[in-house]
Structures are given as structure tokens and as C-alpha cells.
Amino acid sequence: MLLVTLLSGCKNDVGFINARWIAGVSLTPVTTSNQNRVDQPEHSETLILKDSALIKALAEAMNKSGKLSGELDWAPEFDMKLVYGDGYSEDYYIAIGDELGYKGVFTTAENSGQGYSIPVKNSDQLRKLIFGTADKGDIEQTEPVEPSVTATGPVTISHNDLYPVTTRAQFLNLQLLDGTYSEDWATPGPLVGRNWSGRFGLFVTDEQGNTLRSFPLSDRFAAPLIFNDFFQIQFEDYNGDGDPDFTIGQYGSSNGYFYKLFTLRKNNVIEELGIKPGSDLFISTPEGYSIKLDKVDDHSFKKSYYDNKAGKQLEDIFQWDGSVFQQIDK
Template identity: 55%
Template sequence: MKKLLIIPLLFLLAGCGKETVLQSAQATVNDSNSNSITVTGPMTISTNDLYSVTHKNDKLNLQLVKGRYYEDWSPSPFYGRGWSGDFQIVITDEYGEVKSTFPLNEHFTNDLIFNDFFQIEFDDYNGDGQADFTIGQYGTSNGYFFKIFSITDDDHIKELPVSGNPELFISAGNGRYSTKLEKIDEITIKKSSYDNSIGKDVEVTLRWDGTEFVRLDSR
């Protein structure tokens, strides 16, 4: 009789052991999933009210549409939060309806990385009465590379090219990812950058000729 009782007991213990292993494995999966973050829709890095510059109740947003978000708190130029991947500039109306989109990556040579939220600085740099702005990326410890863009009459974005330079390297600016350029007159701007080879800042003056900014001189 005792032998007959031992067999069911062994099966019961074996069954409990299997269930315990399954529960442990499930707990491991759940623990790993608890550290993941699901994002639905674009991530907005910069949102800007356009009423003060276009007199329309629109917003201009910079959004990450494909890529990754990460954090790196070790000392480096990319210290802190980071967004990298494919970005677009979106203009929406007061109800959030999209009026236009602009693929930003197509206008930069390297991959785009932003390490903070920021506001875009607006002005009119070519005298056409439209709102212009800069978007920049980290270059070196001496400065950032910027491009100039403009909002058109029909609420689209276009680049304002600079002759002979795919990007403007600027050392002294009032923002990492968008800076206001110094204006000499309605169609002339000036930018400054540090030149390691001569050990000093170099100023460059650029004037809009109707199609692009043309370099006048440097000192």
C-alpha cells in the first residue's frame, strides 16, 4: 500500500515543479518587458507658435518619426537625453490638422541627433517678408553646423541655400539647435566661427542675391 501512495506523490511533485518553472520564466519575461517603452506616433522635439511671425494660428513642430530615444549621462557632447533617426518639420493649423510636412534629413549630410528640447528662432533674413529660421547640429567643440529654412506663402518649408557651403559653421550663437543670425541689413547676415588654424574668430558676411546667400568677405 505504501508503494502505491509514493507514485501519485511523485507525479504531484513533478507537476508542481514544472508549474513553478513556468511561472519563473513568465516572471522573467514580464520583468524584461517592464523596462520597455512603447511610443505611438511621432515624438515632438520642438513646438513653436507661429502667430507672432506669420499672423496665423499655426504651429511649427520638429518631430522624430522613425528612430530611437536614449539617455547617456556620461560626459560627452551628446550628454543627456537623445533622439536620433528620421525627422520632419510639420506645420499644423489651430485644430492640429497637418498643412505641410518637410523631410529634414534630406537637407543634412550626416545623421541627425538632438539632445534637448528647444525653441526655434525666427526672423526674415532675405527681405521677402517670410519667416526664416535655422536648424543646427553639433559640429565640434567650437560650434554647430546650421542651415537656413523659410516658411513660404502657402505654408510649406524650403531651404535658403548658401553659395559654396552646404552648412554654416557658427561658434557664437544663442541656441544649440536653432540660433538667431546677426543681421546687417534686410538681406545681409553675418556669422562668426572660431578657426583653430589661426587661433581666433573669423567673421563672414553673406548677402541674399535672389536665389542664395553669397559670401561677401571675411575677417
């Protein structure tokens, strides 16, 4: 049984946890000064969890949690780390125990006094998956099935006039080629409403709609792409070569989006611009799927992001070295 005081609470304000972008979860048993392990002494090693059913159940449990009133009086069971696709991570504390019928609780690492209560149904689901008390097939699906229709495209999500950018009477379109369309108006978060997911491409077309060049956008992202709104691509020259560059991103966490950087050559060829270290940029922004980066000079830009461990906003500067954007020391 959990050593927690569950006070009456209100709606969760942690932010939406998107299971699609979580690559893995680590659970490290918490050690205290007066006991070797809290609640679960038999679980003494760090658990590395990558099972999609567990990740989905955990995200749903956190999204359905309620904020607790007052200072939390509890004993955390695990130090929990959510690791996203490109290595970005978020830290929490969680306690669920292995006894069915009780609420679980978690906090963010930076504020362990503010608790969030996990409903009994979701807590029992996590116990069964984490501690192996039942097969995954026995877990009741508490998340409603989202109605979806097959999309056989092309469906244009972003239509951009290139004349103001290149002075050529052309367009750059981002299109869903095949996949699904679904709607979810009940679950709060960044993906509420309409959602297109599947295989996407970029296409340069003329005024009559004829394709001049194409680019397989989905091949550049490790996870399946999903967009929940129409948007405009933002153009700027970040490396000083005279060709327009642009970002396309995906929701990463409540702290921001992951963006990749592309360029449009004079012959209409689209290329991805390299970034080191890593291959994309995590940026804290409310602006969505395409943003203008903050230029430092004609060959460099900076990005800003919130670091959970540091508890503050941080900046990184990237400079073009002739072939890639390289992060530089400040």
C-alpha cells in the same frame, strides 16, 4: 615606445569629440630636422582613415583622455586632422607607437606644449586598428552600450506658435518620425542626457493639430540627425522677402554647430535657402539647435566662428543675390 614624459594630470578640457560628425581622419607622419620619421619610420605616407570603428575608437580615446600637468616633453608621431561632414577640420598632434601596454598622448595644434594622456586600453585599441595588428572584431568594446528604445513617433522635439511670426493661428513642429531614444548620463559632453535620433520632419499644423504642410528635414542633412533637448525655433527675415526664415543645426565640434537655413512661405511651404560656398554655416555659439543670425542689413547677415589654425575668432558675411546667400569679400 613613446618619447613622452607623462606627468600626473586632471580631466580633459579639449571639448567633446563627436564621432557621429567626423567624416574622416588623416595621419601624416611628423618629420623632424634630426630624423626622417619619429617612432614609426615604416609609416612614411599619410594615412586616410574613414572606417567608422576607428573613428569611434579615436573619439572615445580623446574623450577619455586626461590633461597632463606641466610642459610636455615629447616627440609627436603624427600630424592628425579630424575632418567633419562639410569640410571643417581640427588639427592635433598624436603619438601612440605600435607597442602595446603604453599610454598614448595628443595635443592640439595650437598648443603642442599642453598634453593629454590616452588610457592604455584605448591606446592599444587605436594601435590595433591603425597598424592592423588585429581584426576589428577582436577589439574589446570599452564604450558602454547605451540602452535605447525604438521610437515609432511622432515625438515632438520643438513646438512653435506661428501667430507671433505670421499672425496665422498655426504651429511649426519638429518631430521624430521613427528612430531611437536613449539616455547617457555618464559621458560628459554636449550629448549627455536624453537623446532622440533617427528620421525627423517639419510640420505646419492648425489649432486642431491637422497637418497643413510637411517637410522631410532629415533629407537635407548628410548625417543622421540627433537632438538631446527640446528647443524653440528662432525666426527672422534675412533676405527681405517678407517670409520668416529660421535655422536648424547640429552639434559639429567643441567649436560650434553646423546650421542650415530654411524659410516658411505664405502658403506654408517650407524650403531650404541656398548658401554658397557650401550648404550650411559653421558657427561658434553655445545657443544650440536654432539661433538668430546676426543681420548686417535687410539682405545680409554675418556669422562668427573660431578658426583653430588662425587661433582667433573670424567672421564671414553672406548677402542675398536673389536666389542664394553668397559669401562676399569683406
